[in-house]
Amino acid sequence: MEKVLEKLAVLHEGEDKHTRVVVQSKLPYIPKKSFLPGKVKEVITEVLREKLTGVQYDGEQAPYLVREIADEVKNRCKEFHFERYKIVVQAVIGETRGQGLQMAARCFWDKDTDDYTRDTFQNDNMFGIAAVFGLYMY
Template sequence: MADSEEKATNEEKPIEPVAENTYTIRPNFMHKFRPAAVKEVIHSVLNEELGEKDYSAEETTEWCKQIGNQITSKLKDTGLDRYKFVVQVVIGEQRGEGVKMGCRCFWDSDTDNYAQDMYINGSLFCVAAVFGIYYY
């Protein structure tokens, strides 16, 4: 009899919603992805993380992860709650050769955008790009 009472009490508990629906399909003006502000975040992180470093092939993978995580955590603090961020970081050795990067995205041009910045010193270059996609 005790098992049936426990099942009955478990079934009667209402499920509470995680978040209320807002039905917002566009961000308001104050919560829009602004490339200039995001570029400042990228610039500060790149200067903090790479300011004193020389190129090291063994360490660049870890540096890319650290820089990507730092940028993501700082962007979460900016209040762009409904945005999903894709952060891409590329570090290479500076040998005087040219490097070209490109990207293509299929998105809503009214809400989604991107920002990028680069850091160059005598031994390395770093390009970081952040794509902000509004979550409907």
């Protein structure tokens, strides 16, 4: 960074007072490959089915199981090579006892590049929800 500032100072010394130096970012505004909510939703569906089909809810094992689900979804999303995207995975599992559950998420993002998807799973005694957020890093 110091070398850049030195070069700018040298440029400025030889010019008149009205010389303007414009520095532009080399980071791409538009991603080469956009976040693909449809493909990511397929991953979520597969992982939830694989991890929760035939499983009985166990409160002691739930923290480990939900972490496995989140990690597996994240690792499979990495295979899509979403360059310059931050992938955030949120997973929830719980016991089904006839209760209701509401889940919400809010964030600031760029509607042109950022997106999310989610899916749910339910069997006789438990439910699972996973959401994936793809946030483009400028």
